[in-house]
Amino acid sequence: MHIVISGLNHQTAPVDTRERLAFKAEEIPAALEKLRQEAGLSEALILSTCNRVEIYGITDRLDNCRERMVAFLAGFHRLPAADFADKLYFHADQAAVRHSFRVASSLDSMVIGEPQILGQLKDAFFIASEARTTGLILNRLMHRSFFIAKEVRTRTKIASSAVSVSFAAVELAKKIFGDLKGMKVMLIGAGEMCELAARHFVNQGIEQVLVTNRTFSRAQELAAEFEGIAVSFDSFRQELDEADIILSSTGSPDYLIGPTELTTALKKRRNRPIFLIDIAVPRDIDPKVNELDNIYLFDVDDLQEVITENLDQRQQEALRAEGLVDQEVEKFELWLESLAVTPTIKALRRQTAEIAARELDKTLSAFPDLSDKEKRKLEAMVKAITNKFLHHPLNYLKAPENNNGQGPPPAVVIRKIFKLPEE
Amino acid sequence: MELIYSLLLVGALLLYVISMITGFVYLFRPGQKALHGGSDAIRFGAVLHAAAFLIRCFETGTLAVTNLHESLSFFALLLALAFIVVNRKNSIAMLGAFTAPLLIIFTLWALVLNHAVTPQPPILKSFWLPVHVLLSFAGNAFLVLGCGAAVIYLIQEHLIKKKRLKGIFRRLPALQKLDELNYFCLRLGFPLLTLGIISGSVWASYAWGSHWNWDPKETWSLITWLLFAALLHGRMNSGWRGRRAALLTIIGFAAIMFTFLGVNLFLSGLHGYLH
Known part of the structure; x- marks a missing residue:
């Protein structure tokens, strides 16, 4: 019995290869059934996201397993195997367990610590268990993966810092204002970046959004989206004092805001701080304004630097997370061993032999006058009893139909009934 | 004991x-x-x-x-x-x-x-001793804490302006919170200090026969009081906040320390019984 994972991700394959191998959600149940038969898997799961396509499976035969999975992918997507076979990684047993834990914990993600992958893995598991292609081992593997993902999230700072421009802006605003409730945001320019950042700010409890744009109708559209107010592009400079946070991203070749405008605005708002984010290239806001008291200006490069530092921090936290994963992999290995048949047979034999030997000793010491021949007879009898007694339990353990992943694994049952020590 | x-x-x-x-x-x-x-x-x-x-x-x-x-x-x-x-x-x-x-x-x-x-000393045997000292000291204690907030504010403001956004920046609180704390300490400390000075002046009129004797301690506490009065006025009426308020609080802190200790150590006067 082996856990196997094969697939490709953003590190091993370019996006066009990933696209061609991706599974649509609705075709996965059928694919799972086909996969199980063609690749000889007793349990199977397919994870397909924009950054990775992976097959999780349980199989008895490791030989050619990778080839069987390649053949399945090639057949299902009607692609020549040569197009992608060299980009496919293959993990078995411990390496597969580790891979599953790392994927769930977002340690294998393009942006380390990004939270979506856990949800995607949960969805994949849901589809597979609906399709009844998961069993004891994949169920356990998935549940432990979800568990370790949560552990990593709570016990390390892997996801605690912003790694996108708009989130970085929100984080910075919090370092200036503390609480963003009741703040007002002004958007200068109605571009996509501005809109995205504004959405993050609104989620933080911003009270009002002001939008200005050269094309007034576009400003109105965007303002309507946030239930805000559209401001005419000719007069927005007179209303700068209204805003606590100003996001600018216009296509203007010149500075739209300079120290003069902001000095006036500050006077009107009695020096309450203004946080300006200039995501435009070329810049909209004169960098000199950062020298004014109570004005904080960040441009795209500043934010990028914040993000780079945060990514560095995530990398360091990832090292700690790997430690947590290691521990969990070890625990999972122990559990897997308890499922294995051969060690269980050995343990069962050893335990019975020990009991028999102990009882035999007691009897023999009660009859010191027995001849050697008589002693041998007794020993043979005890051995025969134990062997006959073990015959059916051992058959039950070895029978393939009991080890197909459908019912409880016989090794676990036997270990429980005979109270065998954990390996 | x-x-x-x-x-x-x-x-x-x-x-x-x-x-x-x-x-x-x-x-x-x-x-x-x-x-x-x-x-x-x-x-x-x-x-x-x-x-x-x-x-x-x-x-x-x-x-x-x-x-x-x-x-x-x-x-x-x-x-x-x-x-x-x-x-x-x-x-x-x-x-x-x-x-x-x-x-x-x-x-x-x-x-x-x-x-x-x-x-x-016999001169200190008075009902006014605990009143005067408690009020002045408590007022100064809050103002000193306000100075703490001011120092942290200046560090954090510097880090944000210079965009040094790793390490200690992450640990320090938001600027606004620090500024609010500074103001909070001022609003608590200043009235206490004012009452401390008034009670001292009442006591002085009993003990020394005059409300105000231009003793160094008195002069310096007046300087301290004026500094914080200016800060409070600026905050309430002129929108002083942030960096400017923080700097003034730190100057005020220096004045407090000098009034409290410097006067006794370097100048002599009516309050000189402490030695």
Whole structure:
């Protein structure tokens, strides 16, 4: 019995290869059934996201397993195997367990610590268990993966810092204002970046959004989206004092805001701080304004630097997370061993032999006058009893139909009934 | 009694030291434990310190502030208590790390001075002694804490302006919170200081026959008072805040320290009984 994972991700394959191998959600149940038969898997799961396509499976035969999975992918997507076979990684047993834990914990993600992958893995598991292609081992593997993902999230700072421009802006605003409730945001320019950042700010409890744009109708559209107010592009400079946070991203070749405008605005708002984010290239806001008291200006490069530092921090936290994963992999290995048949047979034999030997000793010491021949007879009898007694339990353990992943694994049952020590 | 008194003070000092160490631990290895540990240590330290102070008051039969040792120790106690008040209302990481070194300096200084019970100068035997000292010291304690907020504000503002956004920046609180804390301390400390000066002036009229004698202590507390009055006025009416308010608070802090200690150490005057 082996856990196997094969697939490709953003590190091993370019996006066009990933696209061609991706599974649509609705075709996965059928694919799972086909996969199980063609690749000889007793349990199977397919994870397909924009950054990775992976097959999780349980199989008895490791030989050619990778080839069987390649053949399945090639057949299902009607692609020549040569197009992608060299980009496919293959993990078995411990390496597969580790891979599953790392994927769930977002340690294998393009942006380390990004939270979506856990949800995607949960969805994949849901589809597979609906399709009844998961069993004891994949169920356990998935549940432990979800568990370790949560552990990593709570016990390390892997996801605690912003790694996108708009989130970085929100984080910075919090370092200036503390609480963003009741703040007002002004958007200068109605571009996509501005809109995205504004959405993050609104989620933080911003009270009002002001939008200005050269094309007034576009400003109105965007303002309507946030239930805000559209401001005419000719007069927005007179209303700068209204805003606590100003996001600018216009296509203007010149500075739209300079120290003069902001000095006036500050006077009107009695020096309450203004946080300006200039995501435009070329810049909209004169960098000199950062020298004014109570004005904080960040441009795209500043934010990028914040993000780079945060990514560095995530990398360091990832090292700690790997430690947590290691521990969990070890625990999972122990559990897997308890499922294995051969060690269980050995343990069962050893335990019975020990009991028999102990009882035999007691009897023999009660009859010191027995001849050697008589002693041998007794020993043979005890051995025969134990062997006959073990015959059916051992058959039950070895029978393939009991080890197909459908019912409880016989090794676990036997270990429980005979109270065998954990390996 | 003498021994218990000293031991309690040493215990308080040790807790203040622990608080400072925890504060530094938090700077480099942040965690909730370090964050709360620091203020808890000050809290426990203040309990021991208060016990010592009560013993001393019991022994002398008055508010024990009649020599330099007692004054230093009492100011440290009030600073710790003010910290507890402020921290309860507006918990801010790192304020403890600023307060603890001051607590250590004052308590340690008090401990190395001769702390035998000295006979109380007759002029200090008055109903006004506890009123005047308690109000002035409490006012100064809050203003000193406001200075702590101001120092942290300036550090954090510098980091944001220069875009040094890693390490300690992450640990320090938001600018707005620091500015609010500074204002909060000012609003508590300034009225107390004002009442302290007024009560002193009433007392002076009984003791020295005149409300105001231009004694160095009086002059310097007037300077301190004017500084903070200007700051309060600026904050209320002219939108002074942030960096400017922080700088003024720090200047005010220097004035407080000079009024409290410098005057006695370098100038002589009517308040000179402390030596």
